[in-house]
Amino acid sequence: MLHFPFLKRRSSPRFVLAVFLCLSGASLHGLGPAQSSNSNSSDAILSGVVTSQVEGEMEGVLVTAKGVGASVAVTVVTNDGGRYAFPRSRLQPGPYRISIRAVGYDLEDPGTVEVRAGSTQNVNLRLRATRDLASQLSNVEWLLSVPGTEQQRNALGSCVGCHAIAFAVKSTHDTTAWRSVLHRMRNYSSPSFWLNPIKWPWEVPPRAGDADLAEYLSSINLSSGPDWKYELKTLPRPKGVATRVIITEYDLPRRESQPHDASVAPDGMVWYSDFGLPYLGRLDPRSGEIKEWRIPVARAGAPEGSLDVKFDREGNPWIGLLLQRSVAKFDVKTETFETWAIPEEKASERSRAGMVAMGPDGKVWLKTSVDTYGAHLLDPSSGDITSYPLPLSFYGTDSNSKGDLYLASLSDGVIGELIAKTGKVTIYPTPTPRSGSRRGHIDEQDRFWFGEFFAHKIGMFDTTTKQFREWPIPTPWAGPYDAIRDRKGYVWAGGMHTDLIYRLNPVDGEVTEYLLPTLSPNFRNIDVDSSTDPVSVWLGANHQAKIIRLEPLE
Numbered sequence: 277m278l279h280f281p282f283l284k285r286r287s288s289p290r291f292v293l294a295v296f297l298c299l300s301g302a303s304l305h306g307l308g309p310a311q312s313s314n315s316n317s318s319d320a321i322l323s324g325v326v327t328s329q330v331e332g333e334m335e336g337v338l339v340t341a342k343g344v345g346a347s348v349a350v351t352v353v354t355n356d357g358g359r360y361a362f363p364r365s366r367l368q369p370g371p372y373r374i375s376i377r378a379v380g381y382d383l384e385d386p387g388t389v390e391v392r393a394g395s396t397q398n399v400n401l402r403l404r405a406t407r408d409l410a411s412q413l414s415n416v417e418w419l420l421s422v423p424g425t426e427q428q429r430n431a432l433g434s435c436v437g438c439h440a441i442a443f444a445v446k447s448t449h450d451t452t453a454w455r456s457v458l459h460r461m462r463n464y465s466s467p468s469f470w471l472n473p474i475k476w477p478w479e480v481p482p483r484a485g486d487a488d489l490a491e492y493l494s495s496i497n498l499s500s501g502p503d504w505k506y507e508l509k510t511l512p513r514p515k516g517v518a519t520r521v522i523i524t525e526y527d528l529p530r531r532e533s534q535p536h537d538a539s540v541a542p543d544g545m546v547w548y549s550d551f552g553l554p555y556l557g558r559l560d561p562r563s564g565e566i567k568e569w570r571i572p573v574a575r576a577g578a579p580e581g582s583l584d585v586k587f588d589r590e591g592n593p594w595i596g597l598l599l600q601r602s603v604a605k606f607d608v609k610t611e612t613f614e615t616w617a618i619p620e621e622k623a624s625e626r627s628r629a630g631m632v633a634m635g636p637d638g639k640v641w642l643k644t645s646v647d648t649y650g651a652h653l654l655d656p657s658s659g660d661i662t663s664y665p666l667p668l669s670f671y672g673t674d675s676n677s678k679g680d681l682y683l684a685s686l687s688d689g690v691i692g693e694l695i696a697k698t699g700k701v702t703i704y705p706t707p708t709p710r711s712g713s714r715r716g717h718i719d720e721q722d723r724f725w726f727g728e729f730f731a732h733k734i735g736m737f738d739t740t741t742k743q744f745r746e747w748p749i750p751t752p753w754a755g756p757y758d759a760i761r762d763r764k765g766y767v768w769a770g771g772m773h774t775d776l777i778y779r780l781n782p783v784d785g786e787v788t789e790y791l792l793p794t795l796s797p798n799f800r801n802i803d804v805d806s807s808t809d810p811v812s813v814w815l816g817a818n819h820q821a822k823i824i825r826l827e828p829l830e
């Protein structure tokens with residue numbers, strides 16, 4: 277049974293009168309005293325109040341400013357007085373376009389806004405009820421709206437790997453058409469997405485249950501009329517602490533890029549892999565400059581594209597080359613790649629080697645999954661690879677300070693431990709069965725923090741005491757893919773279905789949920805730069821070709 281007690285109606289509408297009072301009162305007060313000083317609206321270069329007829333001043337509206345012709349967009353969120361404020365340090369003077377995210381509403385376009393140095397530009401924004409709510413729903417909102425069993429909705433949720441659920445529910449396919457569409461979908465490789473279809477080099481037969489799925493899909497789409505036969509449900513907007521945030525989005529040069537992992541190097545540069553294309557990219561957060569390098573082909577004929585990005589002691593990125601079954605090191609000084617392949621006899625054509633973990637001694641852990649399960653310890657100085665068989669399929673990995681490998685199994689809901697000295701493997705089931713432990717990061721205290729994709733929890737395995745802890749995330753289909761702890765002690769995760777970034781306080785279990793400005797970003801791994809103040813959380817928007825930086829202000 278699915279039960280969503282959090283789905284409350286929005287806070288009671290305020291009246292139009294209150295809006296006029298606020299507007300005429302020139303209430304240029306800041307976003308609140310608890311906020312960091314550099315974002316008071318007295319320091320603002322662009323500020324204003326967001327209102328609508330129905331709600332009056334609106335809290336939790338994401339307001340995005342993007343320079344005309346620019347590739348960087350900055351987003352802030354309105355406070356409980358409906359006020360938004362862009363800190364002076366975040367927008368260069370010049371012409372800007374404004375957009376918003378507030379489900380159920382469209383912006384009455386204020387036109388191009390001229391931001392000037394030395395003054396605060398006041399631009400109040402008016403929202404009106406949207407006529408196209410369906411185009412604003414996130415994946416989780418579709419999953420909450422459609423009728424169906426949990427199993428049927430989970431099948432729908434699995435489409436999100438390659439595109440939004442909107443593709444399915446807005447279509448007009450009947451059951452017969454769905455059967456052939458599903459057959460086509462099954463034959464796309466997992467690094468595909470809607471703008472870059474990549475077929476498996478082999479034929480994939482229909483799955484058991486696809487006939488039933490076809491029937492289900494034709495019952496929830498527009499095959500029998502122009503409207504959906506169910507109510508479209510929406511999640512509440514952010515409020516309180518979740519509105520105190522700055523989000524910066526950097527557009528990548530290629531729209532068909534899929535920045536799967538965005539990892540921050542010790543010098544603050546952000547390096548990203550591309551799930552479908554053979555490029556390694558680098559974003560300089562100080563200048564916004566983006567540079568990409570083509571990764572050499574390691575295995576001709578196999579799909580290119582990469583996944584995990586980790587750094588060695590010299591700050592060079594290492595990238596897991598997935599179906600190329602290899603790892604690449606990029607030398608930042610010479611700007612050249614060096615690649616090592618998994619031994620031929622340790623993998624099959626379908627095996628993947630997307631993960632990398634850096635040992636404390638300069639050795640590098642690789643991992644194969646699908647058909648053959650193995651961990652492979654590479655000594656880059658000699659090129660020697662020592663392989664260890666694994667008893668089951670693992671997904672994300674990380675090494676602790678002793679060089680032992682910790683692995684999360686999405687399929688089996690366990691954490692595996694591989695002791696580097698002895699090769700001994702021990703399996704630790706997560707407290708929640710079938711948790712969907714997916715990817716994670718080891719912190720300075722050798723604790724492995726990981727996302728429980730199916731259980732909608734953040735998990736922690738202490739590699740010293742072998743004890744687990746788990747914390748639930750309140751939103752359904754929260755589906756955390758990955759988790760990482762920052763130096764202040766907060767743990768960060770992101771949901772592939774929800775467009776939300778979660779910040780967990782492990783001491784009291786409180787979770788703050790930050791909404792991202794772009795619909796269906798589809799982010800996967802998460803990284804955090806604790807050297808900035810506030811910390812910078814980094815993600816790749818896999819389906820929107822953007823790198824995202826989130827800075828919590830409280």
Ligand code: HEC
Nearest residue numbers: 434435437438443444447457461464465466468469470473
């Ligand atoms: C492995 C990647 C992948 C998965 C998983 C996937 N799709 Fe797709 N889908 C694509 C790609 C690529 C396109 C665009 C190219 C095309 O239409 O063939 C697409 C397009 C579509 C379209 C629009 C085109 C059309 O024929 O109507 C629909 C509808 C669709 N998918 C439904 C689904 C459903 C339903 C699921 C989940 C049960 C799903 N897809 C899962 C890759 C995928």
